[in-house]
Amino acid sequence: VGPEVRVGLLVERSVEWVVGMLAVLKAGGAFVPVDVTLPALRVGELLEESSVARVLTSQRFSGLVPNPHTPVILMDTDAVRIAKQPRTRPAKTVSPESMAYVLFTSGSTGKPKGVMVRHGGLANMARAVAEAHGVKPEDRVLQFASPGFDASVAEVFSTLAAGASVCLAPREALLPGGALEGTVKQFGATVATLTPTVLGQVEDGGLEGIRTLISAGEAVPPALVRKWSEGRRMLNGYGPTEVTVCASVAALTSERVTVGKPLGNVRLYVLDEGQRPVGVGVVGELYVGGAGLARGYLGQPGLTAERFIPDGFSGEAGSRLYRTGDLVRWGEDGQVEYVGRRDGQVKVRGMRLEVGEIEGVLGTHPGVKQAAVVAKKEATGTKLWAYVVGDVEAGALREWLRERLPEHMVPAMYGTLEALPLTSSGKVDRAKLPALTADATPRTHAFVPPTTELERSLTALWQEVLGVERVGLEDRFFDLGGNSLTLVQLHSRMRGLLKVEVPLAELFQYSSIAALVARVRDRSEPAEAPDEAAVEEEFAQRRARAGQRRKVRQQVEAPSQEDADE
Known part of the structure; x- marks a missing residue:
């Protein structure tokens, strides 16, 4: 590894992740951080697009590397071999213009675009941010941003530049x-x-x-x-x-x-x-x-x-x-x-994206002839609405996108049109696209109403958190526009209002009310139905x-x- 050599960094948030970034920079190369929580197809796309010479990862995530010929260094199982490497300073010549890392952002053409950041830019940012934030050596700085998001670079390097401590958590x-x-x-x-x-x-x-x-x-x-x-x-x-x-x-x-x-x-x-x-x-x-x-x-x-x-x-x-x-x-x-x-650039949950990239991925579905995506501000936050011309169900489109895009780029609601409205110049007239609601999005199953006190209480809670008027027992939380942040809200309110103790991880697994109620009843201490008037x-x-x-x-x-x- 040396100047202009790109190294994939496929490691979850950990000490190894920080070590990997520093190691690549010290060798004179450029690291390419890839979030391990992305869909496998997206991980492969980013590694292929960046033409990495090798990948730093762990045994757990090595199967995500798409090219079997790409050299892989396993930071866990190869630890003994790594420890035997020389501790002397590498004889590498790096200038401020040398590439330090490549970070992908959403692209309007349907493909992510890799931003090549310079060593000089990274060094200046680290010092300037540490000074602007007033970080002192005694500080403990929380590392919150995803490893695939550029804010994580600022959190780590500005903290180290100030001599402070980085707080890493899963x-x-x-x-x-x-x-x-x-x-x-x-x-x-x-x-x-x-x-x-x-x-x-x-x-x-x-x-x-x-x-x-x-x-x-x-x-x-x-x-x-x-x-x-x-x-x-x-x-x-x-x-x-x-x-x-x-x-x-x-x-x-x-x-x-x-x-x-x-x-x-x-x-x-x-x-x-x-x-x-x-x-x-x-x-x-x-x-x-x-x-x-x-x-x-x-x-x-x-x-x-x-x-x-x-x-x-x-x-x-x-x-x-x-x-x-x-x-x-x-x-x-x-x-x-x-x-x-x-x-056409928008922000969803603090992350920048181009709706054109989502439209491009929708267009690759064999049942879609045309597609348009818009961002709408709602009481529960900014949500993406997708419109397609073609014969395809909303559920199939969701799964297609979930396999190819990060969670925040998957639209919450879908509408099927005979044709997309156009302006006089032949472009999509986004202002004339009809309003969508989760209630109007076609369901892939029959509506099953709640019957018990617990079911009605959970249904009412879902309606509030998701901002929808009707929720059935078989409806899936994520199909109604939910995401990881609204799921956290649901988890907190379930415990406080309904006295139901369900681990957050199980809410991801049991994502319909029917499945959730069955899980609650299976527990040794089933939930006590709340007083309906109080609810x-x-x-x-x-x-x-x-x-x-x-x-x-x-x-x-x-x-x-x-x-x-x-």
Whole structure:
């Protein structure tokens, strides 16, 4: 392994994962992190697209490597052989322009695109983020982001640059709710970066001990700032993968939420359509320059030239700017205020994606002639709606996508149309696509109504968590638009309202009410059916609170399709 050699890193969140990243960098190469929780087809696609020379993994995940000829190093079973390697510094020449890692983001063409991040960008980000977050050697920084998400790189390397400690926990210990709160307490974590979606599911007092809280990944509502900024420092981080994770940071107050000012050695420009600077308060597109810029997209020189353009403002030979696609404006105090997006890029649960990639995968199904995907904001969060022209059931489309895409890219609802509405220019007219609901999505089975007190109580709870009007005993949680985050909400409310003690892992397994009720009854201490009047009163109160939250969200959120990203 040496400069420009790419090494796949197929390891779950662990010490070995951190060691793997450092080892590849020390050897002069570039690591390609791949989340082991992705579908096998997606893992194979990312490893093939990046043309890795070898893969660092463990025995458990070695079967996910698609090419049998790719050299594989097993970090667990090969530990003895690895320990015998020389401890001397490798004689490798690495420059700031050398590739440090390749991280894949969603692509509008139906394929993910690999962002090639430079060693110089990584080094600058690590120091600048540690300074902006105020991380000290005595701090314990929670590592929360998925290993395939660029925020994980910032969490690890900024912490190590500051001489602080990285707190590593398995995925299930970081699920919002009691698991996350217990992990924070167990580690004594003092710094954490969480998305607003996650913060909205943490109970009051659940982040006790966190002195610096960074919100990132999506726009944070002022209500959450009021809740979590009291007694601690709260920051907002902004920056796409193409500028090495983070470009700017803002100190948050409930009166005003911005994406802030640039990090050290980073430049921000707000330009009009002619790429001319605009005045204070005038909306323009955000361009980022400076040390954090990536080299471009792996194997896509045309797209690289389109998004990374010459910098006509810096005066430095060869300097470039990255076109973010984010619409912003300057505030009077020199901070950047986010307005919206100018393209088809959206954010779901804090993760950036292109609806075109989902449409492309839908189009590969033999029963689909055309497809369109839109993102819609609902009371329970942003959800993806899919529309297809063709003869195929919603359940079949879900399974097709689940085998090929990450969970957050699988639409919650599906509609079948005779034809997609078009604009006068022949493009899909997304504004004319009909509204969808989980209730309107065709079921693959007959509706079975609840009959017992326990079934009715669980059905009512599902309806509240999922935001649907009708739930049958055979309906699957994920088929009604549920995801891992809403499942955590369900788990918490089941225990608090219905006094049902079911491990979270079993909710993934028993994903229909019929299966769940059978499982509860099989347990040694079956659940006690709640008082129906008490349940109705509690649900009425929760619906009222949900309505209040919805009004607040409508008042504070920008009228764009999606939010700012990190």
